[in-house]
Amino acid sequence: xxxxxxxxxxHHDPLDSFTDREEILAxxxxxxxxAQPGHLRVLAIKGTSGTGKTFLAECLSKRICLAxxxxxxxxxxxxxxxxxxxxxxxxxxxxxxxxxxxxxxxxREKRDAYTRHFDEYTSSIMINQTIEAQRQSSLSGVEMxxxxxxxxxxxxxxxxxxxxxxxLELAEESERPLCICIDGYEQLVxxxxxxxxxxxxxxDLLLKLAQSVPYPLMIxxxxxxxxxxAAIRPFAKTVxxxxxxxxxxxxxxxxxxxTPLDPTETEQDELxxxxxxxxxxxxxxxxxxxxxxxxxxxxxxxxxxxxxxRLLLDEKARVAFLQERLLSRLPEPYRTLFEWGPIxxxxxxxxxxxxxxxxxxxxxxxxIRLDDRSYDRFLLYPxxxxxxxxxxxxxxxxxxxxxxxxxxxxxxxxxxxxxxxELLHQKMADYYEKIVLAEKEKGAERIMSPSGMHYAVWKxxxxxxxxxxx
Numbered sequence: 001x002x003x004x005x006x007x008x009x010x011h012h013d014p015l016d017s018f019t020d021r022e023e024i025l026a027x028x029x030x031x032x033x034x035a036q037p038g039h040l041r042v043l044a045i046k047g048t049s050g051t052g053k054t055f056l057a058e059c060l061s062k063r064i065c066l067a068x069x070x071x072x073x074x075x076x077x078x079x080x081x082x083x084x085x086x087x088x089x090x091x092x093x094x095x096x097x098x099x100x101x102x103x104x105x106x107x108r109e110k111r112d113a114y115t116r117h118f119d120e121y122t123s124s125i126m127i128n129q130t131i132e133a134q135r136q137s138s139l140s141g142v143e144m145x146x147x148x149x150x151x152x153x154x155x156x157x158x159x160x161x162x163x164x165x166x167x168l169e170l171a172e173e174s175e176r177p178l179c180i181c182i183d184g185y186e187q188l189v190x191x192x193x194x195x196x197x198x199x200x201x202x203x204d205l206l207l208k209l210a211q212s213v214p215y216p217l218m219i220x221x222x223x224x225x226x227x228x229x230a231a232i233r234p235f236a237k238t239v240x241x242x243x244x245x246x247x248x249x250x251x252x253x254x255x256x257x258x259t260p261l262d263p264t265e266t267e268q269d270e271l272x273x274x275x276x277x278x279x280x281x282x283x284x285x286x287x288x289x290x291x292x293x294x295x296x297x298x299x300x301x302x303x304x305x306x307x308x309x310r311l312l313l314d315e316k317a318r319v320a321f322l323q324e325r326l327l328s329r330l331p332e333p334y335r336t337l338f339e340w341g342p343i344x345x346x347x348x349x350x351x352x353x354x355x356x357x358x359x360x361x362x363x364x365x366x367x368i369r370l371d372d373r374s375y376d377r378f379l380l381y382p383x384x385x386x387x388x389x390x391x392x393x394x395x396x397x398x399x400x401x402x403x404x405x406x407x408x409x410x411x412x413x414x415x416x417x418x419x420x421x422e423l424l425h426q427k428m429a430d431y432y433e434k435i436v437l438a439e440k441e442k443g444a445e446r447i448m449s450p451s452g453m454h455y456a457v458w459k460x461x462x463x464x465x466x467x468x469x470x
Contacts, residue, residue: 035216047241050284053222077187185223244281274303342409
């Protein structure tokens with residue numbers, strides 16, 4: 001007889017740890033039950049980074065929708081530049097689970113034919129532009145480019161209309177209810193300053209899609225903001241994700257099996273309090289802390305160990321959370337700031353600007369300027385904490401990285417990119433030295449560093465502590 005393979009009973013589905021969003025789950029289930037064919041239903045979820053929007057969307061689609069017999073689809077706007085093609089392709093990917101293979105193939109033939117005709121026209125008009133420019137020297141290049149751009153825009157709108165109509169015809173063949181999650185909704189809004197793309201998506205596509213499908217259609221948006229389109233307001237319900245309070249942290253830790261050996265009630269209370277103090281209830285930072293906690297020797301899994309920062313910075317924690325859970329989901333310039341920023345204990349906008357201008361082997365392309373809006377958004381991330389600083393008898397508030405993120409970042413730089421770490425420290429030492437020298441040239445009576453030290457003392461720290469300590 002063949003040898004039997006042992007069943008792995010250690011696998012843990014992350015969705016098994018989903019907790020403390022019961023009100024939202026109940027609201028979503030109510031929306032599914034009340035959804036009717038021909039009428040669009042929208043559930044808009046708002047929350048800052050790390051509050052669990054994507055995790056919640058996965059729970060809604062993989063658990064609730066599956067149990068209710070709904071198909072699901074995803075539109076993600078994290079890394080790609082949204083346009084009408086990415087939206088239509090995402091909707092096609094969702095609908096293909098609800099229609100027959102024959103209907104899908106017929107739709108794709110139409111789609112490809114429309115796109116091919118547009119591409120052929122684009123190529124021909126470029127060739128004609130070159131020939132015409134050679135024949136008519138009196139026509140300026142600017143005039144010709146404006147005319148061509150206008151013509152191509154009209155043709156692209158025509159392509160969008162044809163493609164959309166074909167998709168709506170495909171939706172008429174749907175055989176089951178469908179829930180579509182739009183994740184990273186704020187990215188779509190930010191890439192569309194005129195609002196024309198967003199307006200088209202809601203008014204000319206999704207509303208008509210709901211009217212075309214013979215089964216109910218549900219749209220869930222996740223992002224930093226709720227949709228503001230007036231056309232969908234009557235069909236939308238909104239909900240906001242907040243950080244966990246201590247009671248919710250307790251529930252999360254219970255699901256994650258974070259308990260010491262034979263804990264007393266006092267020990268459990270102290271552990272919950274320590275986790276809450278460290279993470280402030282942010283779900284992503286909390287999951288990061290739990291991962292560290294599980295890597296500690298069992299005898300050290302206590303509130304005391306957590307508070308004394310004796311967390312184990314190992315390869316698994318760095319890769320699984322810094323890279324996959326945090327950095328991979330961030331657009332620029334935030335990705336670079338979170339990757340390199342932990343060398344700073346406190347920072348302002350100009351200091352961060354100097355940091356992202358550092359020349360390194362893996363410098364991010366296109367990271368040029370940290371404008372006011374990007375800086376303000378950066379300060380809203382849950383991985384930033386506000387600290388007080390005293391200088392010249394005045395109290396100011398500065399931003400600093402959350403300690404968990406800082407430990408990870410410094411460890412990753414130290415072990416994997418030592419040359420980059422040294423270059424970044426040198427860059428910031430030069431930057432602060434220039435600030436102090438500029439103040440000295442202005443004739444200031446007492447030259448102060450950002451931390452309140454006298455210049456001579458602080459300059460020495462820049463060249464020793466700053467370059468060596470980390």
